[in-house]
Amino acid sequence: MVHDGLTFFAAVLASIGLISIVTCYVYEVITRYFFNAPTAWVSDFVSYALAASIFLALPKVTKDKGHVAVTILVDVVPETIANYVHTIISLIGFGCLGLAAYISLQENIRQFTKNIETLAIIPIPQWWVSSFITFGLALSALYMLRHAKPTHRHEDSTFSEITG
Numbered sequence: 001m002v003h004d005g006l007t008f009f010a011a012v013l014a015s016i017g018l019i020s021i022v023t024c025y026v027y028e029v030i031t032r033y034f035f036n037a038p039t040a041w042v043s044d045f046v047s048y049a050l051a052a053s054i055f056l057a058l059p060k061v062t063k064d065k066g067h068v069a070v071t072i073l074v075d076v077v078p079e080t081i082a083n084y085v086h087t088i089i090s091l092i093g094f095g096c097l098g099l100a101a102y103i104s105l106q107e108n109i110r111q112f113t114k115n116i117e118t119l120a121i122i123p124i125p126q127w128w129v130s131s132f133i134t135f136g137l138a139l140s141a142l143y144m145l146r147h148a149k150p151t152h153r154h155e156d157s158t159f160s161e162i163t164g
Helices: 002-033 042-063 072-076 079-113 127-146 158-163
Strands: none
Touching (some): 002 127, 042 127, 072 079, 079 127
16 A cells, blocks of 8 residues: 555655764764864754654554553443444544644645745755654554554553453
8 A cells, every 4th residue: 555655665764864863963973072073064954854753753653553542441441332432532533633734734835935944054945844744644644544443443452451
């Protein structure tokens, strides 16, 4: 499925982003303390790469159900009711993430049309960074919609292990 392919590619890019953050920090330390020649761009790049990496990784976390979930309500009610509750909660999550993605997209469009740049030593168009937020929220919203089916209910929850 295209959605899963995009998520995998985004997770790879997130990993590359984290590797580049570490590499740039090491470079900055070496140039600053050994050659007394600090860079002007590393701090800004690390901030942008961290924001991008977080939102590139978000869909994978949502797909794998690695996000924070309080499942006590779904765990304590009978299975037939729990399936409905799970579906409703997943649809609410889809709605919230979808709304956040929509609001973020509107902001991306505003930043693009008004040519807004970052406040940095080396400014870049702000939408280059904030578009990752929209991307991550939108793909995660779609996973919440896909998880809304009762068959996607989390079966081995901590609460049922403690009480069972």
